[in-house]
Amino acid sequence: MPAVLEIDRGRMARQAGIVNRDAAVMAVVKNDAYNTGLPLAWRTFREAGIRAFATTSLREAVALRELDEHCSVFLMNPVTEFDVLRENRIDMTLPSLPFYERYKQLLGGIGLHLEYRNLLRRSGFTDADEMEKVLHEGIVQVTGIWTHFAFADEFGLNEYHQEKEAWLGVLGRLSGHLRNIPFIHAQNSASYMRDGLLPGHSHIRPGILLYGARPYPELGESAVPNILTLRAEVIQTIRLRKGESSGYSAAFTADEDCTLAVCDIGYGDGLLRTRARHDVLINGKRYPIAALMMSHLLVRADEGVRAGHRVYLYSDELRVDHYTALGVGANSEQMSALNRMTLDTMIKE
Ligand SMILES: Cc1ncc(COP(=O)(O)O)c(C=O)c1O
Numbered sequence: 001m002p003a004v005l006e007i008d009r010g011r012m013a014r015q016a017g018i019v020n021r022d023a024a025v026m027a028v029v030k031n032d033a034y035n036t037g038l039p040l041a042w043r044t045f046r047e048a049g050i051r052a053f054a055t056t057s058l059r060e061a062v063a064l065r066e067l068d069e070h071c072s073v074f075l076m077n078p079v080t081e082f083d084v085l086r087e088n089r090i091d092m093t094l095p096s097l098p099f100y101e102r103y104k105q106l107l108g109g110i111g112l113h114l115e116y117r118n119l120l121r122r123s124g125f126t127d128a129d130e131m132e133k134v135l136h137e138g139i140v141q142v143t144g145i146w147t148h149f150a151f152a153d154e155f156g157l158n159e160y161h162q163e164k165e166a167w168l169g170v171l172g173r174l175s176g177h178l179r180n181i182p183f184i185h186a187q188n189s190a191s192y193m194r195d196g197l198l199p200g201h202s203h204i205r206p207g208i209l210l211y212g213a214r215p216y217p218e219l220g221e222s223a224v225p226n227i228l229t230l231r232a233e234v235i236q237t238i239r240l241r242k243g244e245s246s247g248y249s250a251a252f253t254a255d256e257d258c259t260l261a262v263c264d265i266g267y268g269d270g271l272l273r274t275r276a277r278h279d280v281l282i283n284g285k286r287y288p289i290a291a292l293m294m295s296h297l298l299v300r301a302d303e304g305v306r307a308g309h310r311v312y313l314y315s316d317e318l319r320v321d322h323y324t325a326l327g328v329g330a331n332s333e334q335m336s337a338l339n340r341m342t343l344d345t346m347i348k349e
Contacts (some may be wrong), residue, residue: 001263003232004328005343007036008212009044011225016048016210023197026074026261028207035336036227037244038345040263042067043137045210052183054205061090074113074144074183078123085110091143091183095123097130104139113144113183119163120150128173135177144183145174146205151216152191160191166197190215193223199325213331221319230314230338232265232297234282236307248284252298252329253290260290263311268294271313271338281312294347 019025027033027050033041038060040051052072053064055118061075065088065107075085078095079102085092091111091150094100114131117124135142139227143174147167148226151159167186173180178184184267187195193216196329212227240246240254252260261282263269282305299311314320324331 001233001264002231002342002344003269004346006009006229006231006339006346006348007040008225008227008229009040009347010349011043011212012036012210012227013048015212015225015227016045016050018210019206020045020049021203023192023204024052025050025210026054026072026203026205027063027210028054028188030057030076030243030337031206031332032060032213033339034207034332035338037324037340037341037345038063042071042092045254046071053291058084058090060097062088063173064119064232065148066092073075073222081133082106082110084124093123093146094125094134094140094142097125097133100134100140104137108142110141110144112140113146113185114142116145116147116167117239118147118149118166119159121268122148131170131174131176142177142181145171145178145181146183147186148205149186149191152188152194155216155218160194164191164195168198169261170202174307175200188215195283211331211335213324213335215331217321217325222322226314226316226319227313229312229316230265230271230343231312232313233310234261234299234301234305234311235264235296235308237261237301237305246298247293251293252300258299259303259305259334261287261299261305261309261311263297263299264295265297265311265313266293266295268339270337271297271324272329272334272337275313275323275334278323278326278328279318281315281318282309295330 028043054074055075055085058079061073064073073090074093086109093115105129115124122297185205187204189206192204238260242256245253276289287299290300
């Protein structure tokens with residue numbers, strides 16, 4: 001039996017409802033909704049009252065529109081398939097003054113969100129004067145204004161405060177134009193959890209907060225209930241004598257007589273090598289991983305472990321955000337690595 005990725009949709013729905021009750025959410029559903037599956041995430045968030053969705057891919061934006069005639073869809077990356085945007089009523093970022101100058105005559109009928117570059121410096125207008133030019137000309141339909149903070153997840157640095165102040169300054173400068181703009185948004189999960197909804201904002205724009213991992217470890221676990229369980233099975237156990245090895249190129253060599261549990265999951269299923277530096281849970285007991293292969297995992301087990309026993313890689317006890325804190329990789333990195341083509345997905349309602 002393949003390894004199983006279980007997604008707790010019930011918890012996901014409760015969390016989305018709680019977050020959306022306190023601040024209107026534009027849910028970030030990029031990368032197949034952080035690899036939980038776009039249709040599942042959309043349905044769950046929609047039932048929880050969320051009406052606005054953001055992604056970086058035009059394909060996902062169109063898929064959202066096909067799922068939902070009425071929701072707001074915001075494309076965070078610029079594209080030039082303007083007809084597709086119009087046909088599907090997809091709002092798009094307006095990423096820079098040069099983009100605007102080049103395409104302004106072709107953008108009719110498309111809702112655009114002016115993007116402020118700020119300290120992320122990935123994309124966006126450089127200052128309020130540039131943005132004011134667009135608003136003043138009145139050629140295109142501006143339905144939103146937004147930025148993305150580069151340092152909201154970092155504590156102990158001054159940059160988050162700087163970028164927040166710069167952004168609030170831009171909003172202040174443009175306030176005369178913003179009265180009828182329905183989407184004013186900047187905050188990812190960390191920014192929202194740190195500051196609540198910033199003044200003058202219509203929406204928050206969280207991702208990870210809706211997908212079961214804390215954006216920073218200082219938050220209590222109950223603020224973001226885990227939604228993922230990843231489990232495999234022990235295929236068989238083997239005994240190794242001291243000095244014997246197992247796996248390709250002697251991936252593991254026994255320093256004493258020992259038992260290994262061979263499990264049916266590997267890096268081909270999206271398990272990060274950095275995750276394999278840490279334990280698994282079998283029958284409520286932690287065991288270290290001895291070697292990670294493409295489709296197999298060797299766990300240094302004991303006599304209590306038998307074929308057929310379940311091996312947990314992620315669960316309520318082994319949260320994705322625990323491993324983020326241990327340096328395994330960002331929450332979203334661990335989640336998006338999981339291979340939904342090879343894993344069986346189960347949905348817990
Ligand atoms: C532009 C933008 N907004 C919001 C988010 C959501 O961030 P988080 O998952 O930290 O809430 C992301 C995620 O990378 C993003 O790229």
